[in-house]
Amino acid sequence: MTDLNRRDFIKKCVIGGVAVYSAPLLLSGQNAYASTIKENLKSKWKEEVGNNQPAFRFDAIEKVTGNKIYGRDYRAKDIPNWPDIQHYGFILRVNKADKIYEGFDLSGLSDEIKPYKVITEQDLANSGLKLPPYFGENMLLKKGSTPDYLGHEVAILLFDSFRKFKLAKNFIQFNNDIIQYGKTTELVTANVDPYASWRIVREENSLGSQAEDKYSTLKNGLFFPNYVDHKPVWPSNADKSGNTGEKGIFYANKLAEDIEHQDWLVIDRHFQTQSVDPMPLEPEAFNGWYDKFNESLHVVICSQSPQDFYHQAGEVLANSPLTKNIKKLIVHTPYIGGGFGGKDHTIFPYYGMMASLFATQPVHIANDRFEQFQSGIKRHPYKIHNKLAFDKNTYKIKGLISNMTLDGGGRMNFSPSVTMVGASAIQSIYYLPRNDIQAWCYPSQSPHAGSMRGYGTLQTMPTMEMMISEAAEALQVDPLQLRRINAFQAGQKNTQGAIPNADARYVEMLNEAEQHDIWKNRAENKKKFEKENPKKRYGVGFGIATKDYGTGADAPSTSIEITVEGKIIISTCSVEMGTGTDTSQGVLIAKHLGKMADNVEMAQIQLFDAMELIETDDPYLMSQETQDTMSKNPRWTPVIASASSASKSSYYQSHVTEAAAKILFTESLFPAAVAIWKEKYFNSAFATPDFTNVNDAHWENGHLSVMGNKPLSFELLAQKAHSMGLITSVMAHGFNRWSWAKGTYQLGAENKDYFLDGVAVKFGIGANRTVKKQANKYGYHVLKRLSVSYPKVQLNNAMVTYYTPCATLAEIAISEGSGKVEVLRTHTWLEPGNVHVKKLVEGQLEGGLTMGIGHTLYEYLPVDETGAGNGTWNLNRYQVPLAKHNGVWNMTHTLLPPLSPSDPTKGIAEVVMIPIVSALVEAIYQATNKRFYHLPISSKDIKEAI
């Protein structure tokens, strides 16, 4: 039976007596169908194909050969030490939320295929099992209650064979006689307060943006409403000299009055977006085994945020008498088949965990697509009312008032922060001297809403762009010129009063777009196209956006280890969901270490316990005093680990990976090289070497040289570093609240400054016994943090400061007969900073743009009882974009070159889907002379309009 071994399982933490471990997912060679890959073939990925670019993705060969690498692939027999027997679970869900749930009837199932266990709310209550508080109550709905939402889970059925599971599921899934309902009731959510309300008010100083704002959230803080009848009621008292709220209301009222009475052009428009599903192609799945003999629970999860699961699952177990004997929770986190936010803080694994606790053998639960539509994370509609005011003479924006409401779905999840991010993003690339942005998010009967790609910005930002296009027409000014006039300049403040980091290269993009054939020749092209295609209408639209990346409390960790054989092993806390984080991290170290990584291990959060870091408070809510006090503890950090989301890996994960690589190079490989040169290639007995300046060192073809000295291979340097007992592994942790924490560390006799708040190292095999004895139980030496400077907590009010700009030109044709939109050509400009792997960036851009086309023209779910929550939705009705929809052969792009080699690598995964939305809306207008204010714009809408 299973025996936990430190080589296989690494302890994450202990929660209420439950030790949580993370484990690599090793295949059981005897049973699993998985071919190993010959090492020389596997290493082909890092064959350089020009300018430090890899030949393949790190995970390419596994993916093209069908190896088991995804969470959904694993069966019990694949996993070492698990029993070979696999059980199956089926989650029973309601498809109504306006009637009392009266139980279910499985009597129609023949005895042969009946579940051996049906887990209900009563079982959970008897065992003291609950969802983690983050997800709320009512994990399984109690008989006699009104469901909280469509798709509310009522039972988990366990079967001891796939055959029984399959036959039973066929009988149950679309059978309206299984779940019984009573009388019609009011929706539960009708009596629940909003999930969140935000108000972002700013008025610039009369001296301009550079001077201190008269009022802003960064300067003055945030204020919040009361809830009356479950709707927000903001403070009514306006007082220029009052408290934060009263002042805010004063400036908000003043803006409203001016917009009402000044002689400004005011674009006053209402917009509505739709409910959408992130639709990662891999539906969620889980496998789990409760090993009672060894008092352990083993689980395989498909998650973008495993660190969240470690803690919350540990708490669930620790709080239940049923699980009092569980001493160990072992979590496997393999690759996932797409995320797009749909697997970030998802509730699904907790249902799997409950099933495992009641199952007699390992149990596999896997959503089919109907179930995934019914229960997976969504983004629901926004309703947005904007008033955007322009000076009629200068064409400058005078101010924006925006009121937005968001359907937050049936469980709260990330809706509060989505609401905030969407609100703070509406300004897009434009400088707004004054703003009053209100946003609130209400609960509904719809399925859960959470961290879906775009995080609310896909919904809010295009509305600004649509108004700009409309204003240009009203002001009779060139649309790109109007954008140039109002484009944000570096050093100006955003709607929160914060100064965005890095230059704002929007005008550069606008200038390039102006010269592109799609734009420059649009009138002639239209004439020509419509003459050649008399039944079609031609249109061109432009859209531009700038999207934040990061969350304001980002805490990446990386470890880089050099083996004595000269292999480089990187471990990161990021989850690989397709974006190529494994590849980019493996590649980016080459500029410091001379070669790409030999192995990249993902989702290795627990490994970083070796830094012995602790966290205590919510990083968004903690006071400055708390931060100042706690940061005196050299092991304290505001956050230990964060999810793989918010377009984070390329910037945040890369920051710590690069920092670790630099330390390894400076403290180990270069000194090893100097030692070799001195010993073998220099008259050290007679002279002082002049080649000891690390800044002079240069890698070429995997060999290090300095000042003409003999180039030395990485393998030789690794061997030397080990034999000298130098540092051979560096583990680094960073914290970013729109700026990096900076620490001073004692390293040997020197003090070193790093933009890191935790560093631990391992010394090579030649290190002396005294040094080795000083290692902690993980084998690492935690560098003494002498001091640390964290970004002030007030920066939380900045909400966002890192942005990536992106613009798209779209050329379309519309069939008059059908109203069908054909994307003829697109060209996109993206400013990604310094690019790690160009093809990964291009892939993100092309995929993001395509998802944006789906959002604009096709993807739609009703939010009432006919929507996804009723369990009947699949891809036959939810149209995602196909290659025929996106102009696949004519999708081109320009990646703006970085301003300098030190430019950061920016987060791009979300921004690339945004500008196409407004570009298409404008192109449709140019083709049809009809403006649309809702999404998606269907061919039926267009046909009716023309």
Next chain:
Amino acid sequence: MTVMNLSINNNIVGPIEVDPEIMMIEFLHEYLNLTGTKFGCGGGICHACVILVEDEQGMLKTERTCIHNALVFNGKKVHTIEGHATKDKYGEIIALHPVQESFSKHFSFQCGWCTSGFMNETIALIQRLKKDPIKKTDVETTIEAALGEHICRCTGYVKYYQSAKDLILSIKGLTK
């Protein structure tokens, strides 16, 4: 229950008892533990689940496994993504199929969930073009017709299509 025999990746499978309700993808996953073929929609729409069926002339045809019962494949010779690479006598993968190589070089996929479907469709297409070459000017429309129903959520299809195009143009005899 029906007894089933078939060839998968040139290995004889069976006799094995299978219920008529069991879909081919379920048979691959749950009976044979071959999980390289991916479940996407279960309704035959996304084409992530397509495998190759070889006829008596050795011609390959794609079939969706999420909408066809396993028994439909009884007696057939099928190929899945696990069978395309070259392996040594120990079962270790030592070389990729040209389509696998091309998809990898082009960074055609991201999450990879749709890859086995695109892979099988492209392999069948290339075999068909070997038999019936097309004009160079028809390459793009031929690819659109072959791959057009496959859903990819990550990449926007561009690098799959470019990969297929480069491959078709680079293999002698596929175009005329």
